[in-house]
Amino acid sequence: MSARVLVGVKRVIDYAVKIRVKPDRTGVVTDGVKHSMNPFCEIAVEEAVKLKEKKLVKEVVAVSCGPQQVQETIRTALAMGADRGIHVEVSGKDYETLGPLQVSKILAALAKKEQADLIILGKQAIDDDCNQTGQMTAALLDWPQRSPEDGTFASEVNIEADKLKVVREIDGGLETIKINLPAVVTADLRLNTPRYATLPNIMKAKKKKIANVKPADLGVDVSSRLEVLKVDEPPQRQAGVKVETVHDLVGKLKEAGRI
């Protein structure tokens, strides 16, 4: 199989970090905060590497959009088994306002340029939880799009005779879907368990190439159509009140105007 897979990887604040809103309410604190690859993107990379190990695809290309630091994220993908990387340079204000619409335009342009047969993306990013990039990318390319998960248990993704075969668990048993390539696939949590980057693979990743590209080179305008007005913390959880009897409970609910 001579297929080439493009995998999008996003650098996000690490899932274990306690998020804090900036004092000026324009966003969350990112300076000095631990960042890692979006967990859904890790699953996407793992699926792509598995397809390569099954010899169903020839090359896995990891792509990330952002400033210099996203190269670390691309390197992690290389250490997991991707063959080469593409760093789309977006920084400063453009990076702050970068969202699914612009990223999907970039991915669509790259897919054409690199002649990709398959794009695998994480279902959503854990920072903005948009769950839009996969769908928008497919729409821009006019390719079919599928999430092997779609909220249920996915078993497998395979390529058979130029079609993508997806098997997933549904209430009644197993459902097998075939979609035409090229296609976009979005990965959800239960698709696979991402491998650790072994130390020898981290060393090998150093030799793999990361190409630099600007959105303008791809003919993409990254200006945003959205403006963030304000970011707030969720309301603090109020302490509850304990009551002794049902009578008390009804009384308190009436007091609070709930009944």
Add this chain to the structure above:
Amino acid sequence: MFVWRVAGLPAFPPLQSFSEEESMMRDAVKKFAQERIAPFVSKMDEDSVMDADVISALFEQGLMGIEIGAEYGGTGSSFFSSILVIEELAKVDPSVSVLCDIQNTLINTLLTNLGTEEQKQHYLPRLASDTVGSFCLSESESGSDAFSLKTKAEKHKDYYIINGSKMWISNAEHAGVFLVMANAEPAAGYRGITCFIVDRHTDGLHIGRKENKLGLRASSTCPLTFDNMKVHEKNILGKVGHGYKYAIGMLNGGRIGIAAQMLGLAQGCFDHTVPYTRQRVQFGKRIFDFQGMQHQIAHVATQLEAARLLTYNAARLKEAGRSFIKEACMAKYFSAEVATLTTSKCIEWMGGVGFTKDYPIEKYYRDCKIGAIYEGTTNIQLSTMAKMIDQEYDG
């Protein structure tokens, strides 16, 4: 003013600066240790047995051949990377860390530096992929006085007959290859000590019952006996009679590994304890908020930082090919002391729960004590440092 920059860092970066590859390795090992080793730690300690799956996982991750070249199937990385790996593993389990430390800093180093091409081709790939190694120097009558060892190797044509015994041999339960120090020319005193590479299934090699220890219980520590054990002369590592030199040379680097282990142990213990002090409330406030506690915690944190800097600096000095023996002694001695201080204090800060086996703290306390004893006791480290200080003032 002209400021040199190398890879985005000023030319004299702080000690806690890592190359991208070192950071990636450290993060990968941290994650791996939390997910694949942490769940087994308590049981391994209780049963005094290292889980076979944990050992295989170490090999799979490339952690057992960190400095072995890629041409021999190793990871092809540096000494400092080994130090970071040993530190990260020790935060989760010092027993697993010492297995990895001995393999990388003692066994692999000796074979890489002294092995003939044939020996390297035969052993290095195995050490990188599935074979644990053990280093056999100490005997019941020779610990610190290592070179008074009594195990003898008698030459016959092209082989040697080895008789004697060893004690306190780490990794022995799982090792596939043993580096045995035996005296081939007793009349020459320590200048007869020779290093032999012995495979596990050699006739005459007996591995005794493992010790029932206070700490580092998952790491097997066994006595060995050699009963007319026949070893071919092509299994001699380096030159006959040069074994003592090799042992000293290699233990200088090994000492930095132990410093890293003790450092990781102390940090791991500290990291389990501080969150508790921030959560536990007495007299209406967090116990962390009492000034007495704050002063103690800050003091221990300072000692940890100092131990870290001593260890990292000794490692960087070694990598730079500069003199590092005194600094390595200092790092090992100090880290062992800091581990003892930290673990003892952590139990106190945790109060009653610190004293129970339901919490991991008491294990770190038991594990730390060996740091002041093995790979050169604290007294030996201090004497070595003093000798070097004396020489410094020779002028």
